[in-house]
Amino acid sequence: DNESRPPRRYGDDERRPPQRGSDDNRPPRPRSFGDNDSRPPRPRSFGDNESRPPRRYGDDERRPPQRGFSDDNRAPRPRRAGGDDSARPAAPARRFSDNADRARPVRTERPAPRTEAHEQREAHETDESGLVRLSKRMSELGLCSRREADEWIPRGWVLVDGKPVTELGSRVRPDAEVEILQAARSEQGERVTVLLNKPVGYVSGQAEDGYEPAAVLFAPENQWAEDPTRKRFAPWQRKNLAPAGRLDIDSTGLLVLTQDGRVARALIGDDSNVEKEYLVRVVWESPEGPVERNISAAFPADQLERLRHGLSLDDVPLKPAKVSWQNEEQLRFVLREGRKRQIRRMCEQVGLKVIGLKRVRMGRVVLGDLPPGQWRFLGPFEKF
Numbered sequence: 001d002n003e004s005r006p007p008r009r010y011g012d013d014e015r016r017p018p019q020r021g022s023d024d025n026r027p028p029r030p031r032s033f034g035d036n037d038s039r040p041p042r043p044r045s046f047g048d049n050e051s052r053p054p055r056r057y058g059d060d061e062r063r064p065p066q067r068g069f070s071d072d073n074r075a076p077r078p079r080r081a082g083g084d085d086s087a088r089p090a091a092p093a094r095r096f097s098d099n100a101d102r103a104r105p106v107r108t109e110r111p112a113p114r115t116e117a118h119e120q121r122e123a124h125e126t127d128e129s130g131l132v133r134l135s136k137r138m139s140e141l142g143l144c145s146r147r148e149a150d151e152w153i154p155r156g157w158v159l160v161d162g163k164p165v166t167e168l169g170s171r172v173r174p175d176a177e178v179e180i181l182q183a184a185r186s187e188q189g190e191r192v193t194v195l196l197n198k199p200v201g202y203v204s205g206q207a208e209d210g211y212e213p214a215a216v217l218f219a220p221e222n223q224w225a226e227d228p229t230r231k232r233f234a235p236w237q238r239k240n241l242a243p244a245g246r247l248d249i250d251s252t253g254l255l256v257l258t259q260d261g262r263v264a265r266a267l268i269g270d271d272s273n274v275e276k277e278y279l280v281r282v283v284w285e286s287p288e289g290p291v292e293r294n295i296s297a298a299f300p301a302d303q304l305e306r307l308r309h310g311l312s313l314d315d316v317p318l319k320p321a322k323v324s325w326q327n328e329e330q331l332r333f334v335l336r337e338g339r340k341r342q343i344r345r346m347c348e349q350v351g352l353k354v355i356g357l358k359r360v361r362m363g364r365v366v367l368g369d370l371p372p373g374q375w376r377f378l379g380p381f382e383k384f
Contacts, residue, residue: 130173130174131171131172131173132171132172132174133169133170133171134149134153134158134160134165134170134171134172134178135149135150135153135168137172137174137176137178138158138178138180139261139265139269141178142262142265143178143180144180144184144261144262145260145261145262145264145265146261147261148184148261150168152180152184153165153166153167153168153170154166154168155183156181157180157181157183157184158178158179158180158181158184159178159179159180159181160172160176160177160178160179161176161177162177162179191258191259191260192231192237192241192258192259192260192377192378193256193257193258193259193260193263193377193378194218194237194241194256194257194258194375194376194377194378195254195255195256195365195367195370195375195376195377195378196214196217196218196254196255196256196257196370196374196375197252197253197254197255197367197370197371197372197373197374197375198214198217198247198251198252198253198254198255198372199252199372199373200249200250200251200252201249202214202216202217202249203249204243204245204246204247204248204255205243205246211249214243214247214255214257215238215241215243215257217373217374217375218233218237218238218241218257218375219233220232220233222373222374222375223374223375223376224370224371224374224375224376226369226376227376227377228376228379229376229377229378229379229380231377237259239259240259241257241258241259242257242258242259242264243255243256243257244256244257244258244263244264244267244268245267245268245276245338245362246338246340247359248341248344248357250357251357251358251359252356252357252358252359252372253278253357253358253359253360253367254359254360254361254362254365254366254367254370255359256362256365256378257375258378263378263384266363266384267362267363267384268338272336273336274336274362274363274384275334275335275336275361275362275363276334276335276336276338276359276361276362277332277333277334277359277360277361277362278332278333278334278335278343278357278358278359278360279326279330279331279332279357279358279360280330280331280332280333280343280347280354280356280357280358281329281330281354281355281356281357282295282329282330282331282347282352282353282354282355283295283329283352283353283355284298284299284351284352284353285351285352285353286298286351290353292329293328293329294328294329295328295329296325296327296328296329297328299352303350303351304323304350306349306350307321307323307331307333307346307347307350308320308321308322308323309321311346311349313339313342313345313346314339318337318339318342318346319335319336319337321333321334321335321336321346322334331352343357344357362384363383363384364382364383364384365378365382365383365384
């Protein structure tokens, strides 16, 4: 009996394991066996396996991978948090962002030419002991604009050598360590910059002579449907929104409106070196009469060279400019400064009359397909 039974048990044992894959749930043996053998509704037995075994079956399948995974999710949560803290601790992260903010001023790599007005103002802001106004130093470091600095200092958001300074007009050593608190950075991060395609008939700044400012176009109904940022308009975004650069009432194209003093300083600050590109349609008032067609062929080359370098406005020499023919009646200007009605006045000096002017680029940000009268937000990865 012992010899005859073992083979049966052995054979049964060999056959049953595969059949007992679902028999791990011993109570359902009759049901799963009957379902599996008598009825094709293996789906039913499969359903049973999903409803009941899933807990064990899923555990059985997942346990090997999940032991490592669940360990990561459960036990190592504190470890993971600790690991992250050790890799990039909270305090160093703040210091790092502070250092990044401080490093931005290393724009001094490309210093702009210093004007007499700039020298006079700097002399006024630097006393005999060599101390400079804190707001000016913060602007130089690229932490914020002077206006923002004057808002943050009374709130205690500015530290000099680790100590808060709350008095406006305070002066510091040029080598002092200046930091801003997280509250200032958070407020700064919420500030928006808007790119608007200004049409003719709007002034870039305050309303004048009955004309509306271009900022009135910053309304939800004028947001470009293809705005890649997917941000949405909010009324608070209108507060302290100011143009960074101007466009004449008769000019069109890219106008930047911003709440961020860093953006304004980069575009129109004394040391700004950002290129602005314009397409300018002209008529040449030649000695023989106006030339409206094929101007590029008739216009003297030496006068084009004067546009590039050699002109002055209000007895102040202009910086060199890139000027070339875009087509037969249209010039392309690339400037690194923004004097009042500069291009129109430059053209007048060489006998050209501007009949259309459009700004298409500021730094690395282009107007693109933005329709006239519509706007979009500056994206988080777009830099001027």
